[in-house]
Amino acid sequence: RQATVTIADSEYEAFLELLHFIYSGKLTPTEPILVVDILLAADKFEVASCIKLCGERLVDLPMTAESAVMCLDLPCSISMAPALAEAAKKFLAKRYDKFLLTKFQDELMRISLTGIVAILSRNHPGVASEESVYDFVLRWAHFQYPNPEERHKILSSSLLPLVPVVRSMTNGILIDQPSCIVDFTLSRGQCSGLFPSGSIRSPPFYCGGHGFFLSAHGKMEPSNFFGLLIEKLEDKGPVRGTIDYEIEVKTRQSLEFLFLWRRTTTTDSRQALGCRIPWPSIIADNSRFFIDDKLHLRVHVKITPQP
Structure with a gap:
């Protein structure tokens, strides 16, 4: 009775080493990537003694970046996979x-x-x-x-x-679209920390190949206010065309995003654009803008290139 074994080209060397082990009981390679390949071949053909020996050898061998990544992707059927994955993460x-x-x-x-x-x-x-x-x-x-x-x-x-800065302020990002909608969340503590003259900046988001970011500011002079600005990164030069900006805020009464500010510009200026909210109305204990001590903002940006 004959049986046919099909192996990929990438498995060839490992398969030969596995055959050598089966007939000799010896595992000679010491190169980490090849040992991982032999381990995978041994798992595929259920050669338990070779699986055990390969795992033990990998624990003793110095890792490389490639072998470490391979160890992260070992199948769960290999008993030493969790230990090798942990070692790979540390490496x-x-x-x-x-x-x-x-x-x-x-x-x-x-x-x-x-x-x-x-x-x-x-x-x-x-x-x-x-x-x-x-x-x-x-x-x-x-x-x-x-x-x-x-x-x-x-x-x-x-x-x-x-990414910590994303966890702290950004809920969702769309990248490289002609128009985008991005949600941001600020805690009451973050907002309070902006007064009397602080600022916080979001990670960049991208629209039509151009980068933008949202910044929040607290200003005591000339009048107390909470400011929101959409600014363009200096990455690809001025935008030739129309840019539509809009900021919305979720209110406690409706639990929906409501219009706060809108602006359309056709200039090539890098000027920051945005709106101001009186400080007392934003930070008051009964402020309609905070839901469970979170300020939820939504930014719309749309770029229409010049024809």
């Missing part, structure tokens, strides 16, 4: 503890989603670098996921929740 966190450095950027662009999630989950670069982390995440997503819908799904579900 990646240590290797890329300063992952914003220029020297790591090309290397990181080639790391898979599971690896990037592990790095972001274990490293906290500090408030001063949060926007740089956000920019890094966007660049990585653009590199790995050219399809906008797939990219947006990955960003929303897996990556942006790991």
